[in-house]
Amino acid sequence: MIKQVFVSCLSLLTFSLCAQTSKSDSYIQKPNVIFIYADDLGYGDLSSYGATKIATPYLDKLASQGVRFTNAHSTSATCTPSRYALLTGEYPWRQSGTGILPGDAALIIPTDKMSLPKLFKQAGYKTAIVGKWHLGLGDQVAKNWNAEIKPGPNEVGFDYSFIFPATADRVPTVFMENHSVVALDLSDPIQVDYNNKVGNDPTGKEHPELLKLKSSPGQGHENTIVNGIGRIGYMSGGHKARWVDEEVSTTFLAKAKSYIEENRENPFFLYFTLTEPHVPRMPATMFKGKSGLGLRGDAILQLDWTVGEIMKQLEYSGISDNTMVIFSSDNGPVLDDGYQDEAVTQLNGHTPNGVLRGGKYSVLEAGTRIPFILTWPKIVQPRISSAMISQMDLLASFSSLLNQSIPIGEAPDSENTLDAFLGKSDKGRSVLIEQGGNVLGLGGTLAIIKENWKFIPANDGIPYDKLIDIETGNSSVPQLYNLSTDLSENNNLAKKYPKKVKELAALLKKETRK
The missing domain is CATH 3.30.1120.10 (Arylsulfatase, C-terminal domain)
Structure with missing residues (x-):
């Protein structure tokens, strides 16, 4: 075989062709990978999955170009455990403390074991997370938000991180870049407490007249008011660092696009974790009122547009052919999850669950059966797959694709279902x-x-x-x-x-x- 290759490359022309083939093979071995993770998006929320009351053209285009799965699952019907399983390859219920975390929780991902980003780093990739984290920070609950906070996403395997610590309805409502709060003013230090009020900021419970988005009774979104919205938990200080909800999504998008452009010459793994359509639903003004389904529908339109912008960036950077894009959701949908935002009153016949029963928090299918789309130009052929796949299996499957080993005993529940992910087989998990x-x-x-x-x-x-x-x-x-x-x-x-x-x-x- 070596002799044949050598002979075939004797002429300059043929040698040039061989070099091109070698480069192409290298690209196939190491595609860029972008995992786009929606938050609380249901099986029936996309028009490519049967929605008729809302149009999601950019995601529909993505689905038409790759494999659209009808039997894909997160491990859990809530966000923190699903994200834990995705990154560790382990069922979250095997470990205590993997339920939905408050915003001041300690890190729950082990730093001394294999993780999805560590696998990519091991294979020579640059790695980044942009978006929602919600897996804890630091080694204890009590932490100084006005200094570097470790360990976090960087210690789990991400070279670069631009996140908010938990989820949008919980304090602290700040961005963090790597280990530090963005735009922190030390003369206005941040303090966070989930049990007792801190500082003098008004709360939704004490001053409901200040709310631009009313809280639903009994769901806990009545503590410190930030940007006219009551949050879970108490926060004081950091007023310059606090985000404006309408700008959160576009801020994350800008960071993601910059990362793609800056790393177009090197293989990279980008974990792009969106906040839509999780509460509080406060999309940019350009989307408000556009869906006819209330703010939740508007947030889905923003999500769809965001995916389109990522695809345009890949084209602009000249790397679309060598980039695998995966889109999914962390769990099923919920309408009234803390705020009165017309998600219920303006549903207008839309069925976020599709034909499924249940939803977020439910062990019925709508809790964990979610949209899942995978594209990889020139490698993955467009099709619809009924293979049962789990996000937890990405770790073992990429281990196979990138020819990287996982230490014995780690990622214990992740299965190699690479052929199913790539649309080459309808056989995924059996259990x-x-x-x-x-x-x-x-x-x-x-x-x-x-x-x-x-x-x-x-x-x-x-x-x-x-x-x-x-x-x-x-x-x-x-x-x-x-x-x-x-x-x-x-x-x-x-x-x-x-x-x-x-x-x-x-x-x-x-x-x-x-």
Whole structure:
């Protein structure tokens, strides 16, 4: 083989062609990778997934160019555990403290173990996160926000990070670049407390007349007011550093575009974590009122436009052909999640869940079955895939693609489903465990899917949460669904197939004991 290559490259012309082929092969081995992560986007929120009341043309175009998955899952029906699983390759319920975190939480990702960004770094990539983090910072809850805070995303494997610490409805409402708060004024120091009020800033509970977006009763969004919006938690100081909600998305976009341009000559992994359509929904003025579905719909339009801007940047930088773009969501949708923003009153026939039951916080399918699109020009062919895939499996799959090893015992639940991700096979995972919500009294119910059979054990959790208007999937009786014929989980077959119930119950018990 070596001799043949040598002979074929004797002439200058042929040598030039061989050099080009070698360069092309190198590109195939190391594509740039951008993972775009939406926040609380539902299975039915995109027109490429069947939505008829809202149009998402940029994501539809992305879907038409690559693989659109119909059986893709986050591990969990809430954000922090899903993100933990994505980055570590481990089911979050195996570790305590992986539920939805407050804004002052300590880092929950191990710094001494393999992670998705570390895998890319090991393969010679530059790595960055831009957007929402929500996995904790520092080594303890009490921290000095006016100095460098470590460990964080950089210690987990990102060369560069531009984030906000938690999520948009929690304090501190500031951007952080690498280890420091952006635009910090030391003469106006930041203090954060999730138990007791600090400083003299007005709160939503004390001064509801100051709110431009009213809080929903009983959901906790009534503490320190920032930009006319009540938040979870108390904050004082840092007034110059506080963001304006309408500018958060475009700020993250600008950082992401700059990163792409600056690294166009080197392979890079960009984890671009959007805030839409998570609450509080305050899109830029150019999108307000455009969807006809209230601020949530407007936020989805902004999300779609943002994806389009990233694709344009790839074209401008001349690297679109050698860039894999993955788009997904951290969990299913929710309408009333803390603010009265017309998401419910202006739904106008839109179905964020599609045909699925449940939503965010639910162990039913709408909790974890999410949009998932993967494009890689000239390598991945356009198609629709029914393979069962999990975001948690990206770590093992990229390990295979990049020919990188994972230390024994690390990323224990990540499976190599690379052929499914690339659309070469309809065989993905055969078994998946789904985690329901673990806040608002919903518990952390686990369900198991094996070859389209789904089992939810009997439990004493509430079946329906009136506060957020979502079915939780909890029931006092065992539930069994055949998802191949009953994706809406309407027909409980547990009594009809007791052997299947027993089989899946035993398998769930075995998997959770590992």
